[in-house]
Amino acid sequence: MECNHNELSAKIARQTFAVACVESAERSALCCSHQGHLYDVIATFSAVIQRRIDIGKRFRDNKLPRWPYTLDVNESHVLASLGFDIASANMTLDDPVIEGSGSFYPFSKGQLPPEPPLGNMEYKLKLIPVNETRRQHLSTQLKWRLKEGFGEAIYEIGVRDDGKVVGISEEDMRISLTTIDNMAKSIGAEILLTREFLHNGKHVAEVVLRRLPDNTDEFVDFRIALLGNVDSGKSTILGVLSSGELDNGRGKARLNLFRHPHEIQTGRTSSVSREILGFSIDGQVVNYRVSDTSEEILQQSFKLITFTDLAGHHKYIRTTISGLMASKPDFVMLVVSALVGCNQSTVEHLSLAAALRLPVFAVITKTDCCDLARISKVIGDLTALTQSTDLPSDLAAVVQTEDECLSAAYHMACGAMMPIFTVSNVTGQNLNLLTRFLSMLPCTVATKARELSLREPAEFQIDKCYRLDGVGKVVSGILTSGTISPGTTLALGPSFSGGYTKVLVKSIQRSHTPCQLVRTGQSVAVCIVLDDEGFRIRRGMVLTDIASPLNSCLVFEAVLRILCDVKVITKGLQGTVHCGYICQTAVVTDVDSQEALSNPLERFVKLKFIKQPECIRTGDRFVFRHGRIKAIGTVGLVMGLDGPVF
Known part of the structure; x- marks a missing residue:
């Protein structure tokens, strides 16, 4: 039988696309094996296997899978499809906390989710080594949890393996903390007591253990992109965090971040700038206040965060989108001014982050210029905005104590909530909560997904x-x-x-x-x-x-998910494709009209770069922009160029 080469290439590309979709779910499964995940990792892998079967069944008419199958596993859908009780699965989270009056992690309810078999979370009723064999077992267990957490582990003391918060006596708690401290010292780790409280008259504690990598080459830095409206205070808060000095109310803290004279004159960012912030093994901030150079910050840090400051003004939207896609952030910090509140730029930035499946936490600045009523209104407006996105609107919560920071960090990293901070760059109000939260961001989020690519x-x-x-x-x-x-x-x-x-x-x-x-x-x-x-x-x-297939693509197929009110994408439309560091105009050469009728928010299109070929691969995510039209795309079939490579 004669084989059509183009049809065979198309089928192979679409199968690769489907595998890329499933790998996205597998990465989510690997990243969820820590505190705050909504379902057991075994159930997640069951769902991944089921998705492999479903994707194979849903190929039809030689088309790519539709948009929902390119996203990560939806937790509620997975639980329901596997027969899990949604209500009991959600017991890992408290009721919605808008005013910050509740607890993020339900110690007060006396019940945590069962101890996960994988990940860096360990429950211990008490740690009392009765003999050398028991001591060695505990040390081996600690090494395993540290390895799972890439140098970070969390111990809940006074909690049974089934998640029941029991508590222990004061003497047993003292012995347990001494034991875990000795275990940590024996393997070169440090402990940080993040929480200790009484439950029904008995002691419960939460301890974070950290071990420095063998050399600085092993550091994995988080990348956080700053989004928000113009004049919301993005550059100022980044300047305060990186320098360790408060702002004078007239923009002093942001001067070191500006790259052009007109930015200094107007006080508005028009380019992309980056700053780093480190945290020592005991959770202390390492910035330019304690270190003179970035080399010293790197050497003294257990965790390193690279911030990308993006422009907020709408006329620089091209620069903002390009910088967001190029920086490949792990998290997004949405900055909102308490004076201005939420506006159209806030909606666009929040929608963009949600469409890219990026965990978001919000920071409300300039609280020293407003009363509590105004701040509460901004919090309410921000929470309401999440209802139009894929973000967890019912779990937008204000962080008000340091005890809440660890739970907020893990829940946010899982996509289960959006923490909100209210800060002042002038008085320093609640900046300690923000830095504490940043220091508690779980290593597994950025590291496990990247380990799959090694x-x-x-x-x-x-x-x-x-x-x-x-x-x-x-x-x-x-x-x-x-x-x-x-x-x-x-x-x-x-x-x-x-x-x-x-x-x-x-x-x-x-x-x-x-x-x-x-x-x-x-x-x-x-x-x-x-x-x-x-x-x-x-x-x-x-x-x-050199051994890998070298890719030079001029034409490719993609699925576009439209983010704006304008739904018209027609043949001949020219727009800018932002994919990583790629920023080039492409023309729509074909549109699937049947797909538009079945789903008005999605388009199956064929795009062609108008200037030069680029290196893109099946499964890559990109932003397609033309005027008011903004869409998130997933690359399908890639049509490479023929001819010699070198």
Whole structure:
């Protein structure tokens, strides 16, 4: 039988697309095995297996799976489809807390979810080593939990394995804390007592254990993007956090973040700027107040957060979307001014974050300029806005005590809630809660998903290119898969014609510190030596493994999910595609009209770059923008260019 090559290629691409959809669910399953998840990880994998079967059944008419199958597993749907009781599954969370009067984690109810078999959470009624065998068992168990949490573990003392909060005597608690402290010291870890309280007259405690990695190459930094309306205080709060000094009320804290004279004059960000914030192993802030350089911050930090400050004014929306997609954030910090409140920009930014499936926490600034009634109204408006998105509107909660920070961090990372902070950059009100929350962000969220990509071929997306005297050509960006080390030979491209050239990795620096190995998710600068010195490097190119298939795409199919009121996407429409560091105009060459009738929010389209080929892959997420039209897309069939690669 004669085989049609194009049909075979299309089927292979669509199968790859389906696998990418399921891998997204598998990554969610791996990331949910810690405090605050809504269902057991075993149930999640059962759902993943079921999704593999369902996706195979739902291929029809040679089309890609529709939009819902490209998203992560919906927790309520999974539980219902597997026969779980939704009400009992939600027992890990308290009732909605809008005024901040309740507790995020239901210790007060006397019942936690059962201890997860995987992850970094451990329940112990008490820790009293009666003999050496018991002591060794406890130490081995601690090492396992630290490994699962990538250097971080959480112990709930006074809690049974079934989640029942029992409590113990004061003497047993003292012995238990001493035991866990000795265990931690024996393996080079530190403990942080985050909460201790009485339950029915007996003691209950929550302890975080942290162990530094063997070298700085193993650090995994979180990436947080700042979104919000113009004049909401994004740059100011980032300046306060990174410098450790309060603002004077006239924008002093934000000056170090501005890159252009007009930004200083207007006080408005028009470009993308980045700052780092570290936390020591005992949870203390490591910023420029205690360290002189970024190298020192990196060396002294257990956790490192890279903030991306994005423009808030609507005329810089192209820069904002490009910066958001390029930075590949793990979380979004939505900044809202208490003076202005929520407006159209807030709605757009919140919708964009929700469509990209990014966990969101909100920070209401300038509370020193408003009364409590005004602040309460802004909180109510912000909570109401989440009802039009996929965010958990019924679990938007104000964090008011340090005891709530750990639970809020884990619930937010799971997508189960949106914490809200009310702060003042002038008086410093509640900034301690925000920094405490940031220090408690779980390592597993950023790390486990990236660990899945370590086995894949290396792919480094290029942001900028420099030529330094005495060094040579240097490219900066993010490693999206695999690993890179000095001495590695990679392929650089695609060029204007779709070709690649060989390069040698000469050296690597991370936060101005030399390193010998780069892992998935890390932002670094790479010094390279090109075989073809005349090869022109541009933003959006990739460094990739020579052994992997080299991709030069000019035309591709995609599913678009429309985010705005304008639903018309027609053949011939030109819009900007933002995919990682790629930012190029593409034209819609074909639209599936039947798909538009069946679902007005989705379009099955074919797009063509108008200038040059790019390296995109099946399953990649992107933003398509044209005027008021904004859509989130998922790449389907990729049509590569024919011809020689090198």
